[in-house]
Amino acid sequence: MPHRVPDVLAAVDLGSNSFHMIVARYNHGQLIVLDRLREMVRLAAGLDEHGRLSRESTQRALLCLERFGQRLRDMRAESVRVVGTNTLRKAKRRGVFLERARDALGHPIEIISGVEEARLIHLGVAHTTPHEGGHRLVVDIGGGSTELIIGEGLSAKRLESLYMGCVSLSARYFPDGEITEKRMKRARTAAQLELEPVISRFRRSEWDIAYGTSGTLRAVADTLQAREPAAAHVGREGLEWLLQETLHAGQTSRLKLPGLPPERQDVLPGGLAIVLETFDRLGIETMRIADGALREGLLYDLLGRLTDEDARVRSVRAMEGRFHVETAQADRVEATALAFLRQVRDDWGLDDPLAEPVLGWAARLHEVGLDIAHSQYQRHGAYLLQHADLPGFPSHEQQLLAAIVGGHRRKLLLTALDDLMPPWHLKALYLIVLLRLAVLLHRGRGPRSLPDIRLAAKAKGLELTFPRGWLDEHPLTAIDLEQEAGYLEAAGFKLKLAA
Numbered sequence: 001m002p003h004r005v006p007d008v009l010a011a012v013d014l015g016s017n018s019f020h021m022i023v024a025r026y027n028h029g030q031l032i033v034l035d036r037l038r039e040m041v042r043l044a045a046g047l048d049e050h051g052r053l054s055r056e057s058t059q060r061a062l063l064c065l066e067r068f069g070q071r072l073r074d075m076r077a078e079s080v081r082v083v084g085t086n087t088l089r090k091a092k093r094r095g096v097f098l099e100r101a102r103d104a105l106g107h108p109i110e111i112i113s114g115v116e117e118a119r120l121i122h123l124g125v126a127h128t129t130p131h132e133g134g135h136r137l138v139v140d141i142g143g144g145s146t147e148l149i150i151g152e153g154l155s156a157k158r159l160e161s162l163y164m165g166c167v168s169l170s171a172r173y174f175p176d177g178e179i180t181e182k183r184m185k186r187a188r189t190a191a192q193l194e195l196e197p198v199i200s201r202f203r204r205s206e207w208d209i210a211y212g213t214s215g216t217l218r219a220v221a222d223t224l225q226a227r228e229p230a231a232a233h234v235g236r237e238g239l240e241w242l243l244q245e246t247l248h249a250g251q252t253s254r255l256k257l258p259g260l261p262p263e264r265q266d267v268l269p270g271g272l273a274i275v276l277e278t279f280d281r282l283g284i285e286t287m288r289i290a291d292g293a294l295r296e297g298l299l300y301d302l303l304g305r306l307t308d309e310d311a312r313v314r315s316v317r318a319m320e321g322r323f324h325v326e327t328a329q330a331d332r333v334e335a336t337a338l339a340f341l342r343q344v345r346d347d348w349g350l351d352d353p354l355a356e357p358v359l360g361w362a363a364r365l366h367e368v369g370l371d372i373a374h375s376q377y378q379r380h381g382a383y384l385l386q387h388a389d390l391p392g393f394p395s396h397e398q399q400l401l402a403a404i405v406g407g408h409r410r411k412l413l414l415t416a417l418d419d420l421m422p423p424w425h426l427k428a429l430y431l432i433v434l435l436r437l438a439v440l441l442h443r444g445r446g447p448r449s450l451p452d453i454r455l456a457a458k459a460k461g462l463e464l465t466f467p468r469g470w471l472d473e474h475p476l477t478a479i480d481l482e483q484e485a486g487y488l489e490a491a492g493f494k495l496k497l498a499a
Helices: 055-072 086-090 094-105 114-127 166-173 181-202 215-227 236-249 262-282 294-306 311-322 327-344 355-365 377-387 395-406 424-441 475-490
Strands: 008-014 018-027 030-040 080-084 136-141 146-152 155-162 209-213 286-289 454-458 461-465 494-498
Touching (some): 018 294, 080 086, 080 294, 086 114, 114 146, 146 262, 166 181, 181 236, 327 424, 395 424
Parallel strands (some): 136 209
Antiparallel strands (some): 008 018, 018 030, 454 461
């Protein structure tokens, strides 16, 4: 059900090279930008070969987030989305950093997959470029990854995230800032190897117009336009000129090109190698530059969640259809689980905005594993949900959804909750209990409605009160509930039945 849209929304993109924040007012169906902040943090440059973030890059990031936090501190949780991309996807032991970052910013951080990043980038581009019909190719070269998308209208048709970016390639092939033809050739070969597996899906015949977005391509476009003010697009002739100027400089410190920001000098060679190979391999002749990118996509996706276009709902519906979920049974289990949640929400501290939707989605998808095998189907379902591409879901929400489905029947393994993002490593148990009970009470799979069941919640405990005589009239359900009490007791949770 749509929610009231807050007057002001904000999105923060913790990129591998730069951190961005955008704040906008929602007015008469439109987003009007109020603030844009950007800081060059170079998070990817602080990631070592073991996946550890350096103290210096961590400190730069936290100081930036403290400054962003001053603007966001008074905004409600449902008004703000904060996402981390490639570097934070790769970082080991990122939990400590994410907790410190949350404290600095005042809002939690979602780590999104490369495919989800691509979807959001396309959404930002689609909302900020003219609707010209046909298919668009979108290229976003970030600090640690490059996203390729083919879309039509507001819908992304093909999504890809490649493990190359301007920071990572520059650090690998131009570590001391020296630029030579040999080094550029090696960097371009590396970019070519990354592009090779996806060329057939993004070749010229698959799209009508090309758009570039974000730092590297915008820096290239600004530099070319400073050279030739009439240059409205990025073209091959301009790129060849920029390549020769870059090689002629010989050192990143000597890249004094009009239109090129000083903070872009160190990462231009790696970024340029990716641009050149992307043009060559995908058959791009000219590329327009879009104003929208990941942060704008985040705003529009957040707006969709608050109205009636939540991408997560579409993903859940798609999984239901793909794995032949019995819709009527899913409806019954969902309704009961959510009714139970409303009774215990306050006592169990389940007032987080995610609690209700994720429980509902888990109820709808709890049987997806049946398409693989009936035996241990809850584990099959958890595996599918953990590893499937689910547009709209950040990784921590996807893991939470998988954990709830995986725990909805039989023996309950609490160790499966240890890796969930706080506070869900503790509170997911409560959602699992509610889903288990809803599934059990609808095991007959019939349309008959349940009686009025009252729930009284305690810490690690729950009392169910049934109408007098109902359990005697339904002995199989009573036996199932007694067995369920045993499963939960083994997990340190006490289930009590009363009439």
